[in-house]
Amino acid sequence: MKYILIGAGSRGMTYGSLAGKNGDRIAAIAEIRPDRLKAAGEALDVPENMRFTDTADLFALGKIADAAIIATMDRDHYGHVMQALHCGYDILLEKPISPSARECLEIESKANALGRKITVCHVLRYTAFWGKLKQIIDSGELGKIVAIKHSENIGSWHMAHSFVRGNWRNDQLSSPIIMQKSCHDLDILLWLTDSPCTRAAAFGALTYFKESNAPAGAAARCLDCPAAENCRFDARKVYLPTLGGWPADVVCLEQTEAALTEALRTGPYGRCIYHCDNNVCDHMSMILEFESGVTATFSLTAQTNGIHRDIHIMCENGEIEADDGQREITVRRFAPNGYESFEERTIHIRTNASGHGGGDAGIMEDFTASLSAGAETRSSISRSVESHLMACALEESRLTGQVIDMEDFRKKLLSE
Ligand SMILES: NC(=O)c1ccc[n+]([C@@H]2O[C@H](COP(=O)([O-])OP(=O)(O)OC[C@H]3O[C@@H](n4cnc5c(N)ncnc54)[C@H](O)[C@@H]3O)[C@@H](O)[C@H]2O)c1
Numbered sequence: 498m499k500y501i502l503i504g505a506g507s508r509g510m511t512y513g514s515l516a517g518k519n520g521d522r523i524a525a526i527a528e529i530r531p532d533r534l535k536a537a538g539e540a541l542d543v544p545e546n547m548r549f550t551d552t553a554d555l556f557a558l559g560k561i562a563d564a565a566i567i568a569t570m571d572r573d574h575y576g577h578v579m580q581a582l583h584c585g586y587d588i589l590l591e592k593p594i595s596p597s598a599r600e601c602l603e604i605e606s607k608a609n610a611l612g613r614k615i616t617v618c619h620v621l622r623y624t625a626f627w628g629k630l631k632q633i634i635d636s637g638e639l640g641k642i643v644a645i646k647h648s649e650n651i652g653s654w655h656m657a658h659s660f661v662r663g664n665w666r667n668d669q670l671s672s673p674i675i676m677q678k679s680c681h682d683l684d685i686l687l688w689l690t691d692s693p694c695t696r697a698a699a700f701g702a703l704t705y706f707k708e709s710n711a712p713a714g715a716a717a718r719c720l721d722c723p724a725a726e727n728c729r730f731d732a733r734k735v736y737l738p739t740l741g742g743w744p745a746d747v748v749c750l751e752q753t754e755a756a757l758t759e760a761l762r763t764g765p766y767g768r769c770i771y772h773c774d775n776n777v778c779d780h781m782s783m784i785l786e787f788e789s790g791v792t793a794t795f796s797l798t799a800q801t802n803g804i805h806r807d808i809h810i811m812c813e814n815g816e817i818e819a820d821d822g823q824r825e826i827t828v829r830r831f832a833p834n835g836y837e838s839f840e841e842r843t844i845h846i847r848t849n850a851s852g853h854g855g856g857d858a859g860i861m862e863d864f865t866a867s868l869s870a871g872a873e874t875r876s877s878i879s880r881s882v883e884s885h886l887m888a889c890a891l892e893e894s895r896l897t898g899q900v901i902d903m904e905d906f907r908k909k910l911l912s913e
Pocket of ligand 1: 570592
């Protein structure tokens with residue numbers, strides 16, 4: 498298979514490299530930053546005349562590959578997807594489809610009208626952990642799902658990196674955090690329940706990562722800050738020990754101590770986490786109701802040490818407690834009374850797979866296979882749009898204090 502790659506940043510390079518490993522290749526790249534374009538072109542072995550800083554020049558060639566990989570930033574997806582559809586490409590699209598519910602619907606309708614496949618990178622569906630959970634539920638061994646408690650634990654330093662200093666700090670520059678971070682979780686809830694969401698409500702705010710919590714005398718940048726020594730967010734403590742890997746490799750291309758220190762002196766990742774232009778929530782608590790009658794609570798929180806998701810699924814005849822950080826799934830059948838022993842087993846998901854627990858490689862393989870077989874991937878654009886509409890509805894609920902009826906929400910969008 499041949500792909501064109503739009504956006505050769507962190508995610509684009511992940512998929513570009515995976516394509517190479519599978520024996521496929523990247524035929525052309527569009528990347529706005531010349532330094533990244535050069536590095537990506539060399540790493541992915543793309544001829545110089547097939548490297549473009551302007552996507553329009555690449556799309557002007559028409560359809561020159563089997564599919565497009567679109568991994569630009571959230572607010573650029575709509576324009577790039579529409580151009581790629583116009584050229585006749587099937588698309589592997591990074592999430593979110595778009596921060597705008599209306600643009601999501603337009604993309605869905607255009608792709609379906611043209612008969613084009615868009616696979617949104619909901620990579621969790623492709624991990625051994627979430628796949629196993631889905632298999633247990635679908636086996637019916639515990640009966641139907643009745644209720645779910647789900648938590649996404651972002652991790653304090655990870656929040657500071659991505660959602661305070663980083664690309665996704667401000668909903669006007671990217672997306673609200675419920676869309677940006679948690680469209681994955683909403684997609685997983687839809688997948689597990691296999692039922693559309695009917696009503697949604699949310700509470701949440703940005704409570705900690707703001708100016709009023711800055712230590713006395715804190716400077717705008719860590720390298721100038723008299724309070725840095727006692728601050729766990731001191732950019733040197735976060736990034737220097739990770740030189741050569743994530744997240745230091747997001748800060749600058751050249752992975753040397755000198756280049757990294759210079760990037761912290763001048764770039765966005767050296768800013769004081771209490772003095773950034775961030776506005777996305779650092780905690781949200783939500784309630785969801787599904788057509789099947791399942792109810793779910795969902796908590797999204799930055800104030801955790803670990804970066805993991807945990808879920809408690811309550812079924813008719815038993816329950817499942819699972820944690821993707823521990824890679825453990827405990828399945829328990831209910832006992833007849835409080836004295837007798839009950840049946841319980843714990844499944845340990847043994848995988849060393851990196852890249853979202855194997856999800857990055859899994860989605861790339863599934864997408865490639867679907868192109869050659871002309872089949873659907875594990876999720877269609879329409880299923881992915883559902884989770885995005887849920888995210889938009891939850892954000893609306895948070896801002897207005899209303900419980901959102903999903904059918905009314907969709908009808909209103911379609912009539913505007
Ligand atoms: N599936 C996941 O779990 C997951 C994880 C992280 C990020 N993402 C998503 O992936 C997307 C990219 O994130 P990233 O971390 O790779 O960001 P990034 O900043 O590393 O990469 C984006 C790249 O797009 C380039 N770009 C910007 N405008 C462009 C244009 N007009 N034409 C061509 N290139 C352009 C940028 O220069 C940059 O290199 C985001 O939408 C993000 O939400 C998904």
